[in-house]
Amino acid sequence: MEITMKGISKAFGSNEVLKGVDLTLKSGEIHALMGENGAGKSTLMNILTGIHKADSGTICVDGREISFKNALEAEKCGIAFIHQELNIWPNLSILENLFLMQNVTNSFGMLDFKKMRRLAEEKCSQMGITLPFDAEAGECSVGQQQMTEIMRNLMLDAKVVIMDEPTAALTERETEKLFAVMHALKNKGVAIVYISHRMEEVFAHCDTITVMRDGYAISSKPTRETNMEQVVRDMVGRSITEYYPGRTNEPGEIVLEVKNFCQEGLFNNISFKLRKGEILGVAGLMGAGRTEIMRALFGVDSCKHGEVYLHGKKVCIQKPEDAIKAGIGFITENRKSEGLILDFSISRNIALPSVDTFAKRSVINTKNETAFSEALSKKLGVKTASIDLEAGALSGGNQQKVVIAKWIGMNPSIIIMDEPTRGIDVGAKRDIYDLMNELTSQGVAIIMVSSELPEVIGMSDRILVIHEGKIAGELDHEEATQEKIITLATGGQ
Incomplete structure (x- = not known):
């Protein structure tokens, strides 16, 4: 699936959040979307998935212009958005959370837990992920909840997966597992939008980097054609030579x-x-x-x-x-x-x-x-x-x-x-x-x-x-x- 967004603009009242943004997503590509907080990254993805409506601009999916009325329409079209803030029901089991977006029922119209477990085990095994299906989600670690959110969207067999700061709450081992999953999806032709502030992850795993600043798309380049210093300059409009300022203060009593x-x-x-x-x-x-x-x-x-x-x-x-x-x-x-x-x-x-x-x-x-x-x-x-x-x-x-x-x-x-x-x-x-x-x-x-x-x-x-x-x-x-x-x-x- 290839998606082309052209001239996307959006204002909330007098606050212009997006100002004519262009973005192209290709099948089998991990595309980093970077920028300072408030640059418009999440708003752009919210417009793509029908959560917000653009004031102007067009969205084409495989060459056909489309406008989703809501997130459910986008999901049915194969576009999944894994948000930064967890969307977990803490009183339900991990297995039940995995199937919140799709009911699996038996001939009597009741939830078929055996089939749900089999489908979940197959998908998790395919992705190399282990989850405690019977545990209450609220009792699980933040990392397990994040993985549940990710797997729930992957259960939909999405053609485009948007991940907003997915590694923020994951352990090092879980992060490695996530990247393995991302590359497996990439090899199957899935397009991945990866929103992150972690430079090392972006340069290690992403094919293309688009940088946004103040509602504009400042640059979009293959990762191999840019570097961290240039990306930082595009993000903040200035060069940051030292990430960590020197510590000169002497501790006291x-x-x-x-x-x-x-x-x-x-x-x-x-x-x-x-x-x-x-x-x-x-x-x-x-x-x-x-x-x-x-x-x-x-x-x-x-x-x-x-x-x-x-x-x-x-x-x-x-x-x-x-x-x-x-x-x-x-x-x-x-x-x-x-x-x-x-x-x-x-x-x-x-x-x-x-x-x-x-x-x-x-x-x-x-x-x-x-x-x-x-x-x-x-x-x-x-x-x-x-x-x-x-x-x-x-x-x-x-x-x-x-x-x-x-x-x-x-x-x-x-x-x-x-x-x-x-x-x-x-x-x-x-x-x-x-x-x-x-x-x-x-x-x-x-x-x-x-x-x-x-x-x-x-x-x-x-x-x-x-x-x-x-x-x-x-x-x-x-x-x-x-x-x-x-x-x-x-x-x-």
């Missing part, structure tokens, strides 16, 4: 000490110290317990044993409110369900942790609140026509920026950042790294959990490596390498 943190089945005997103005990186494989430790420290989840000392004094953090009052902020890994209230405005989301600052006798001064949120929104570079829009209307990367702005606004002394740059483009990543350096120069201490090893090495003063719920080792910035971190993370010495 101990501001946080965690002693013997334990939670049965999750983590055991976790002890570490955090210094003023320090970035403490936390690395490890997915499921090692990194996020669970941070959630317990912030009071989201309970902790059976352990002590926390802030500035030398023992504190009791039983709920997030206790942590906030103690000056601790938490940029959560899951922005959609935990970091934001999606139907609240951008302004209200940013102001939430600092709401007492704008309230007098329980009445919020909306003028001060708006000015506060506007300033932080601009500082973080949130791309939006108005901060009065709902947070749910933003792209995933811009939602992440709102979460970061929210916690910075409360002037914390400690910030826990769990995957702070997940789903964020290369230009915005550099902005966040610069912001982290600015915060630590002001004395803020940061704990950064990240699955991206170059990020951990590039930004951390010290690195804790977690393996199966325990601290496997600690590395200084000068001695840290990807090989050493992976060795510790997998149980080696």
Whole structure:
């Protein structure tokens, strides 16, 4: 199947999102679609799949002009869109989730679970994927849920598969499996649109790279005819010579000490110290317990044993409110369900942790609140026509920026950042790294959990490596390498 999009334009109110974009997708091609958050990538794909209607322009499928009324029409035509935000029913089994888009029934009109299992096993075996069919989806790892989402779309035998940041929540092994699946699909003539900010993945696996910026298609070239520096320049309109800014700040006195943190089945005997103005990186494989430790420290989840000392004094953090009052902020890994209230405005989301600052006798001064949120929104570079829009209307990367702005606004002394740059483009990543350096120069201490090893090495003063719920080792910035971190993370010495 070959798809040609010509002159696609789209505006939401006064906000022009797409401005005459051209894009061609060929059978048997992995086509990377890159650009900063808000560049128009997802909107272009939403128009292709009938989720939005273009204001102008044409879409041709195998030479025939077509316009899908909704996503179901696109799916029936063989175009599947695997969105960045998971679309999983947590109370249903993995098997039931796989067949949400197609009912498999017996002669009595009831679901035929035996046939469903056989079809799922055949498809998973064909793709080399193993899934726990009987497990509740909500109890599975984020990576397993992502693989379920991918397999559900592959069950439709799509001719075009659009993947929006598919590896963001996958382990290294799952990511390798995904790329094996992608190349298997490519060999069968399937066209794949791969939306990602991860340069290494794009250059290793994609045949063509199209770069978008501010609603325009800036360039479209075979991967072999371009390089990372050129792609970055096309994305942000300038050259970024250093991905990670230098760390010149010298950490000061101990501001946080965690002693013997334990939670049965999750983590055991976790002890570490955090210094003023320090970035403490936390690395490890997915499921090692990194996020669970941070959630317990912030009071989201309970902790059976352990002590926390802030500035030398023992504190009791039983709920997030206790942590906030103690000056601790938490940029959560899951922005959609935990970091934001999606139907609240951008302004209200940013102001939430600092709401007492704008309230007098329980009445919020909306003028001060708006000015506060506007300033932080601009500082973080949130791309939006108005901060009065709902947070749910933003792209995933811009939602992440709102979460970061929210916690910075409360002037914390400690910030826990769990995957702070997940789903964020290369230009915005550099902005966040610069912001982290600015915060630590002001004395803020940061704990950064990240699955991206170059990020951990590039930004951390010290690195804790977690393996199966325990601290496997600690590395200084000068001695840290990807090989050493992976060795510790997998149980080696």
